[in-house]
Amino acid sequence: EVYTDYFVDEEDFDKNHFRYKKLNIPEGVEEQPLAVPPVLKPDKETETDVWFTIESIEGESQILPGEKTKTWGYNAPLLGQTMVVEEGKRVHVTLKNSLPELTTYHWHGMEVPGPITDGGCHAPVYPGEEKQIEFTVNQPAALTWLHAHPCPSTAAQVWMGLAMGVVITDKNEAKLPIPKQYGVDEFPVIFQDRTYHEHNQLDYRADYDAMGVFGETPLINGTVRPYVDVTTQKVRLLFLGGSNRREWRLHFDDDLVMTQIAGDDSFLQHPVKMTKILVTPGERLQVVVDFGQYHDGDIVNLYTDDFKLIEFRIHKFMADNSVFPDTLFTPEIPEVDPSLPVRKVTMDAHNMMNGKQFAMQRIDMKQRVGQAEYWDVTNTNSKEHGMLHPFHIHGTHFLVVSRNGEKPFPNEIGVYKDTIPVRPGETVRLLVQFPLEGVFMYHCHIIEHEDAGMMAQIEVFDPDHPKTYKLMDMATL
Ligand code: C2O
Ligand code: CU
Ligand code: CU
Missing domain, CATH: 2.60.40.420 (Cupredoxins -  blue copper proteins)
Structure with a gap:
């Protein structure tokens, strides 16, 4: 499919x-x-x-x-x-x-x-x-x-x-038959956008927008108008949503199929084939693209909406008929104690989380180290005026259980994630387990939202070894 x-x-x-x-x-x-x-x-x-x-x-x-x-x-x-x-x-x-x-x-x-x-x-x-x-x-x-x-x-x-x-x-990756020659058939692809002012300089203050800052020029790994020389039939692309606010709606010429093999923090259990991929701020997705239908001299472009981002220049390559195994990775799915309440996290208007703005010295929630819990993360924005907020947790990965009670997106199943788009009016249920102690932030990854307060902190504790943390204050920075 x-x-x-x-x-x-x-x-x-x-x-x-x-x-x-x-x-x-x-x-x-x-x-x-x-x-x-x-x-x-x-x-x-x-x-x-x-x-x-x-x-x-x-x-x-x-x-x-x-x-x-x-x-x-x-x-x-x-x-x-x-x-x-x-x-x-x-x-x-x-x-x-x-x-x-x-x-x-x-x-x-x-x-x-x-x-x-x-x-x-x-x-x-x-x-x-x-x-x-x-x-x-x-x-x-x-x-x-x-x-x-x-x-x-x-x-x-x-x-x-x-x-x-x-x-x-x-070791698992080492065994998988996927491209892994960095810079030859495997490329990091960091998507960003910036606006250049006089003398080609950045001016963040001039561009500031509390709703999130867009840049006008797309940059891939810092390159404007990049091309890639393709010398192998299959190429692995490591997408990273590195922009402050902009989403990337990727697709290739000829609706060339991208086989997603990995998400934020692991391979996918089963590869997923797609012709369109959305990358929101903070997310990572790895895909393999098969250029087998093209020939020396052909050009295949990658776009966001109708805007060309990367030109892939096809050169001679050797036939590569390798096939992926159907299973790339086996996620561990921890058990949730059914007596535990479901945590509620909301991303609200005015850059708030659970109705509050971030405070560096406030612990908003506590969770026991190693204990698996459900988090219901809701974007309380209205459908008419709201926007999508990519929700991120520090210090761990999570599994996506459901979206508004329905199945998650196909490329969110069987993969470890740490950043997930939540649409206006939507509740995404996550299965969250922290492996290590500490105070960790969770927030919207539209970076201006985070800076303006759509962020909170959780203390992950071991009841047998309580710790105290010295939390800084904005003023003491
Ligand atoms: Cu990229 Cu607090 O996160
Ligand atoms: Cu946001
Ligand atoms: Cu983080």
């Missing part, structure tokens, strides 16, 4: 809402090869441990013709390098801040303790300083990501470029 819709009704698309900005390509930009972030080299590695340094820096990037743009990045002037870590390894990271302001290093999708290692707003690294963290990778292969998360300037820092991919590999 091939699915041919976005699963979300057109009326809920971001383009039908407040102050939507259409995409355009500034004049004079030529097509250029897609930037592929280099793989981050460890400082040191042993059988069991690996050490990295991640430095936030200011830099300049040639994004448009003419003047360079001032940008920020991790060990790179813009975005960063791709960090690759193996399941089971102990990872030691030196977090260095060479920016003129404080920042934090949030591991979105990684199951690490909160609130310090997790890198949300309680873990600032001040300018000129560094901090050491360490954690063990104990989760399946996935594309997770690192981004800045200081409250309330996450959006502004991500806008400058502080986001990079963190790829987890494992």
Whole structure:
């Protein structure tokens, strides 16, 4: 079966809402090869441990013709390098801040303790300083990501470029017959949008909109008008919804089928074939595209709506008749004690969650470590005036149980997720279990909504070993 819709009704698309900005390509930009972030080299590695340094820096990037743009990045002037870590390894990271302001290093999708290692707003690294963290990778292969998360300037820092991919590999992935030559037949695809002002500079304040900031120029891995040389029949694309507000409604020429193999935090139990894919802020989806019907010299484009994003230039390739196994991954589905109440989380108008705005020193909920619970996450916006909110939880993954009591979307079944679009008036039931203790944030991943308060905190506790946390205050940052 091939699915041919976005699963979300057109009326809920971001383009039908407040102050939507259409995409355009500034004049004079030529097509250029897609930037592929280099793989981050460890400082040191042993059988069991690996050490990295991640430095936030200011830099300049040639994004448009003419003047360079001032940008920020991790060990790179813009975005960063791709960090690759193996399941089971102990990872030691030196977090260095060479920016003129404080920042934090949030591991979105990684199951690490909160609130310090997790890198949300309680873990600032001040300018000129560094901090050491360490954690063990104990989760399946996935594309997770690192981004800045200081409250309330996450959006502004991500806008400058502080986001990079963190790829987890494992034994299961190593065995799967899927493309895995990074930069050859496997490409990270970070979707973002930015507006460039005078002298080709960003101006987040000028573009600010509390409903969420759209940029006018699409950037893929920081490249405007990218092309990819295709030299193998099958290509694996690791999509990352990296924009502050914009959704990406992807589809190829000829309605070429994309076989989704992975979601946020794991492979899919069974691959799902689709001609259209929606990527909302914070989400990751991996697809394999088979260019077998094309020939040397052909061009196949990837679009969002009717706007061309990436040109795939087909070259000679060898026939590849490999077939996916029907089962890629076996999710663990924890049991929920039926006597437990279902948690209710609402994303409300005026950037509130459960009727309140975020407060750094307030714990909004508590859940026992290792205990599986249902969360009913409701978008209380009205169908007429509301918008879709992508809901995200730190420090764990979840399973999608139902949408308004019905089946989840086909590509949400049998996969670990940490970010999920919730439509106006919709309730999504999640099965949530935290593997580690700490204080963790959960929020809408439209970053302006989060910064403005559509965020809350949960304390994950072990009743036998109670802990107290020193939570920062906005004022003490
Ligand atoms: Cu990407 Cu608080 O998250
Ligand atoms: Cu996160
Ligand atoms: Cu939102």
